[in-house]
Amino acid sequence: MGAFPAAKVMALVAGMAAGADSIADMDRLRHGAMDSLFGAVRAPSPLGTFLRAFTHGHVKQLHAVARRLLPQLAAHTPLLPGAATVAYLDIDDTVRRTHGYAKQGAGYGYSKVKGLNVLLAVLSTPLAAPVIPATRLRKGASGSVRGAASFVAEALRTAHACGASGLLLLREDSAFYAGEVIAACRALGARFSVSARMNASIRKAIAGIAEDAWTAIRYPKALWDEEGRCWVSDAEIAEVREYTAFTSKPKKQQVTVRLLVRRVKRVNPEGQVQGQGELFSGYRYHCAFTDSPLSLVDAEKDHRRHAVVEQVIADLKSGPLAHLPSGDFQANAAWLALAAITHNLMRALGTLASTFHAKATTGTLRDQLIRVPTRITRGARRLTLRLPVNWPWREAWSQVFAVLHAPPHP
Incomplete structure (x- = not known):
């Protein structure tokens, strides 16, 4: 690792906070009068050498530093207000495109794009902007659910350490609809809301829902019909109170909870895939498998807010994760962990500045508080x-x- 690793880590974090998205960009820490204000700033070349010296064990140590830092930030700043009552943990992955042939681990995954797979956990509350309790870099050809159970357990433990002692809801898309992921969630006392893949069992459950059980939900642009006293919307929701998932697995691995169903009218019902029954000809169905204690409307609304993780991914891609800068896999894994640390530090900085900055994007924080x-x-x-x-x-x-x-x- 070389000498002075702490100073090099801090230089990398400072560079990312200032907008660096590559190793060469770290030189912005030395321009102008920066050397008059800050000491121990390293040049890009030794920082690149430092990153390439990382092994898998060193990356794990950096993850441990990130896990200890976030609860400390939550304890000393209003980073996660309301976490003791309600908190949400969102899991998702994204493929970061790479170019050339020298990137270790690069491959074609579910997106058909050559790159590396970034697995991300995002922690938020109804009152707080999201922070990142865990990250993991995987090979580009990795399936979404690979290693997700241990990753979820790691993220949940960090969320508990941050003060999420009330209702903690894990939200995921259908790529993480797996028995081992839900088992890891329940073992740590959290609730879950996971999009369910459409299969024969779920189609049968949907077919059993009575027509008068569907409730129109209010979208932002829905219209209120005074004559009918109802919201005019193309979306309706219903639920199956007891649905058993993973029936092909042993009895102890099967889970029986609620199945939330949302249906939306098809724009072109004639352009269907042939072979569907009449029940599915006019609607598209979206299902969420959940043990949330909330009412049907609130539980379904909470599940749709899972999209907050996409905002964090976009935020990272417009900052330090614009590139995975090294050809070395472990160097890129360390870069990802440092990007998460930087994101959390900037979120804490925003909470100390003003109520506006507490929820601003990191790009706004960079332009208004750092540069x-x-x-x-x-x-x-x-x-x-x-x-x-x-x-x-x-x-x-x-x-x-x-x-x-x-x-x-x-």
Whole structure:
């Protein structure tokens, strides 16, 4: 690993916070008067050598650092308000495109795009922007569910350490509809809401739902019909109160809970795949397998909010995860872990600045709180940072500066 690994890790995190998305971009830490304010900043070349020296064990140590850091951030900043009442853990993966032939582990996965597979856990509350409790880099040809059970267990333990002591709901798409994933969730006392794949058993369950059991749900652009006293919407929901999944597995691995069903009218019912029964000719069906204690409407609405994980993925791809910068697999795995650490630090920074910045994207935080157009003056052996006159975010930045430089609590 070489000398001074802590300084190199901090330099990488600082570079990512400043907008670096490659090893060469780390040079932005040394331009202008940066060396007057910060010490121990490393050049891109030794930082690249440092990353390439990572082994699988070193990456695991970095994951352990990330798992310890997030609960500390939650304890010292209002990072996850309301976590003691309700919290959500969303799991998803994405394929990060790679180019050339020198990337270790690159392959073609479910997206038919050559790249590496990034598995991501996102923790949020109704009042808080999402943070990242766990990450894992996998080969590009890996299936979504590969290793997901142990990953879910790791993320849930971190969520508990962050203060998620109330209702903790695990939300996933159908790629993670697997008995071992749900078993790992239940073993750690969490609830789950997982999209279910359409199969013969689920079609049979849907066919058993009475027509008067369907309830129209309100979408943002739904219309209220005064005459009919109902919402005019193409979407309706119903539930099967007891549905048993994984019936092909031993009895102890089978799970019997609720099946939430949402149906949406098909735009072109004539353009169907032939062979479907009449029940499925006019609607598309989406199912969620859940043990949520909430009502039908609230449980279905909560499940659709799983899309928050896509926002985090987009946020990372517009920042440090724009590239996986090395040809070495473990170097890229370390880069991913550092990107998650940077994301969580910036989220904590936003909560200290203002209510607006608490939920702003990391790109906004970078532009308004980190890339600060200050002028440095010297006098009496002291450095003074002078902010621009009438700078819009002066108050938020000053608030962060005051909190971070206040005397520590006894």
